[in-house]
Amino acid sequence: MDEAALHARLAASGVPGIGALDRSVKDPFVVVEPTSIVPALTWLRDDPACRLEMLHNLTAVERPEAIEVVYHVCSLAHHHALVLKVRCPRPEGGTHETWLPEVPSVAGVHPAANWHEREQWDLLGVRFTGHPDLRRILLPEEWIGHPLRKDYVYPTEHGGIPLELDAVPLYERDPASPPPPSGRVRKAGEPLFQPPAPFSSRPLASGGRTVEPGEAPAGGDGAGAGGGEH
Amino acid sequence: MEALELYAVDDSREVYTEELKLNLGPQHPSTHGVLRVELKMDGEIITGARADIGYLHRCAEKIGENVSYLQFTPYTDRMDYLAACNNELAWSLTVEKLLGVEAPERAQWLRVIVCELNRIASHLIAFGTYGIDMGANTPFFYAFRERELILALLERPSGQRMLYNYVRPGGVAHDIDETWLDDVLRFCDHFEKMWAEYNTLLTHNRIFIGRTANIGVLPKEVAIAFGVTGPSLRASGVRWDLRRDVPYLWPYGELEFDVPVGEGTHGTLGDCWDRYWVRMREMMESIRIIRQACRRVPSGDFMDKNLIKIYKSPIKPGPGEAYLRTENPRGELGFYIVAAGGTSPLRCRARGPSFCNLSVLETLLPGCMIADGVAIIGSLDIVLGEVDR
Amino acid sequence: MGVMNNSLPDIGPVRAVDSAIGWGRKSSIWPMTFGIACCAIEMMAVYAATFDLDRFGAGVPRATPRQSDLIIVPGTVNAKMAVRVRRLYDQMAEPRYVIAMGACVCGGGPYVKWGYNTVKGVHKVIPVDIFVPGCPPRPEALMDGILKLREKVSREEVFARRVRTARELDARSI
Numbered sequence: 001m002d003e004a005a006l007h008a009r010l011a012a013s014g015v016p017g018i019g020a021l022d023r024s025v026k027d028p029f030v031v032v033e034p035t036s037i038v039p040a041l042t043w044l045r046d047d048p049a050c051r052l053e054m055l056h057n058l059t060a061v062e063r064p065e066a067i068e069v070v071y072h073v074c075s076l077a078h079h080h081a082l083v084l085k086v087r088c089p090r091p092e093g094g095t096h097e098t099w100l101p102e103v104p105s106v107a108g109v110h111p112a113a114n115w116h117e118r119e120q121w122d123l124l125g126v127r128f129t130g131h132p133d134l135r136r137i138l139l140p141e142e143w144i145g146h147p148l149r150k151d152y153v154y155p156t157e158h159g160g161i162p163l164e165l166d167a168v169p170l171y172e173r174d175p176a177s178p179p180p181p182s183g184r185v186r187k188a189g190e191p192l193f194q195p196p197a198p199f200s201s202r203p204l205a206s207g208g209r210t211v212e213p214g215e216a217p218a219g220g221d222g223a224g225a226g227g228g229e230h
Numbered sequence: 231m232e233a234l235e236l237y238a239v240d241d242s243r244e245v246y247t248e249e250l251k252l253n254l255g256p257q258h259p260s261t262h263g264v265l266r267v268e269l270k271m272d273g274e275i276i277t278g279a280r281a282d283i284g285y286l287h288r289c290a291e292k293i294g295e296n297v298s299y300l301q302f303t304p305y306t307d308r309m310d311y312l313a314a315c316n317n318e319l320a321w322s323l324t325v326e327k328l329l330g331v332e333a334p335e336r337a338q339w340l341r342v343i344v345c346e347l348n349r350i351a352s353h354l355i356a357f358g359t360y361g362i363d364m365g366a367n368t369p370f371f372y373a374f375r376e377r378e379l380i381l382a383l384l385e386r387p388s389g390q391r392m393l394y395n396y397v398r399p400g401g402v403a404h405d406i407d408e409t410w411l412d413d414v415l416r417f418c419d420h421f422e423k424m425w426a427e428y429n430t431l432l433t434h435n436r437i438f439i440g441r442t443a444n445i446g447v448l449p450k451e452v453a454i455a456f457g458v459t460g461p462s463l464r465a466s467g468v469r470w471d472l473r474r475d476v477p478y479l480w481p482y483g484e485l486e487f488d489v490p491v492g493e494g495t496h497g498t499l500g501d502c503w504d505r506y507w508v509r510m511r512e513m514m515e516s517i518r519i520i521r522q523a524c525r526r527v528p529s530g531d532f533m534d535k536n537l538i539k540i541y542k543s544p545i546k547p548g549p550g551e552a553y554l555r556t557e558n559p560r561g562e563l564g565f566y567i568v569a570a571g572g573t574s575p576l577r578c579r580a581r582g583p584s585f586c587n588l589s590v591l592e593t594l595l596p597g598c599m600i601a602d603g604v605a606i607i608g609s610l611d612i613v614l615g616e617v618d619r
Numbered sequence: 620m621g622v623m624n625n626s627l628p629d630i631g632p633v634r635a636v637d638s639a640i641g642w643g644r645k646s647s648i649w650p651m652t653f654g655i656a657c658c659a660i661e662m663m664a665v666y667a668a669t670f671d672l673d674r675f676g677a678g679v680p681r682a683t684p685r686q687s688d689l690i691i692v693p694g695t696v697n698a699k700m701a702v703r704v705r706r707l708y709d710q711m712a713e714p715r716y717v718i719a720m721g722a723c724v725c726g727g728g729p730y731v732k733w734g735y736n737t738v739k740g741v742h743k744v745i746p747v748d749i750f751v752p753g754c755p756p757r758p759e760a761l762m763d764g765i766l767k768l769r770e771k772v773s774r775e776e777v778f779a780r781r782v783r784t785a786r787e788l789d790a791r792s793i
Binding site: 139140143147152154155158159161162163164165167168169170171 | 698699701702705726727731735736737738739742743744745746
């Protein structure tokens, strides 16, 4: 069955909150209300004509206006697949520290979702209610922040391990001096998104000039003239 | 008489044991990378297991949001570093789906040959390291001997032994030289003889069978529910192979090959031996595919001409999204790209097969002994680069 | 050894004993089986038959750090793993050597700009003796690194006490 037939069966199934089939992209998707994602996936898994029994992928996507959780389910018996989406609109001024949208967990329907949801919680901060064990999976347990958000600030160190390019190695640090400050404290007025530190500007020993990507290398500049600047 | 009575066995006494928490840590010769498994054990028997991953988390998805589509190809290599061309193929096909282009015919056939050679190389490592896990050190050397031949073959078109950056959106990066196809065919003949040798080493070895048969039985329903794909799923009896069922490269639809499925030959259906045997037979099926493909490579372009012009500056697909899955040696790799019109994706998600295959470990391990636990981890054939990305 | 280290004058016979000991030490550097990422596969290829590390005496990999002399760090080290790498290094008994294999551990590699949890070079965490660049380095490159390590080990002085000029110290620092 193609997506239109699957969507028609789902809409006629009696599960509330099923939206229209959005065909504007290569893989047409169905937007579903957050409260009805669990019954919808259960119905799709159990219906003999659909038999969408494998949850292939669970992703969360941060767009400027909302966070979407995308479910790719596929069937081994019938060779078809469907994409469902749940949208959580962003409230006014929702940042990666203040806004953690909540979506019901589908780990009871598809056990594969267990680890996928943990990963999306870890990287994007989407809280899955009803998940048996929602904790970080890829990053260390005590990591602060959800890195895949667009307004994430890169840390300079974590748990004493330096994460910057120019950091002083651990064994060269003076034990008496205080540890370097963590990069997560943001001062008032500082912009939300801070790009990671640029490469340290050290002039090349040969006196040549490094070229930033996207720039054309300067022609007859002379090797000596470009030595000091970067 | 007292001395004899002292040593008589007294069954009425009870032995008190405690639960032992054992850490199968990130540095371990048998965990195929930096995987940590926290084990709760009652003596030798595992009663609970928790997999702790993330020791190789290299921020691939965040990097994908900051570099261009072509620049991300080498990062996909490094996810499943044993089957680099298959990862690049999944990424390239997804980008081509977004752009709405198709690679030229010669490029498609070259992609098939290169990806199948990579599949054999990957399964060779699975075979060699599985022997080491079981305590047999010899298969490792045999496997790497053939793997060096494959790497020499793959080095000729791409320039790299392992992380090729060869399959790119639009086609392949470089053309092959005149003698490459003949050398590939000669390798196929050589490999068939060597495959028979591998079977004398491990496959029918009584000790190996004793260590892997009836161990780690993965029922079909559990495998599908946990999203397990690839040889681990096929060993449980499910005849599902994307190359045959949903061909993502049209040459696969024109080639003749079988899909090996586990049959429970030496034990229960879906045990470790079945997973191992499915991989071994897949190597021979790949040889069959390569032989047919080598005879069908047409002359022509190896890279889409429009894309070569576009590559002068970074490509900018219009807003949209695409999801595509391919059959990797370890399972189904899926790339989900959300494009918002810039030079980098808005979201680039890699669904790694090893991530889903590993999630079934917490159900497979309890109940078996610790040595069997090592056999189970080895039979799932995971690569931590793909688990952690 | 031990209490006699670096305590004898630097004359011919002492130097001869030192080179003999150096020759013995360089021929049996036992690495630890430690593989993190892609470079580990090339390291395994070096142990295997085509490139054979055993002919340099380094083909007895020990699984435990307490019994090994050398730790080859192949593959990206991130914040979670750096703690464990430090712990492994601390468990090794002196004299211990470190080879940083691959671009990721030499200076961050491909993950240097946008990696939020990668350590930009394992030398931030443990002192490194030899850096082997490449992504991944060819097995020949890793063997070259091990040969350079052998030179470094063979030149170490066990018994002789030699006063050196700054220039000599600089020249010896490879």
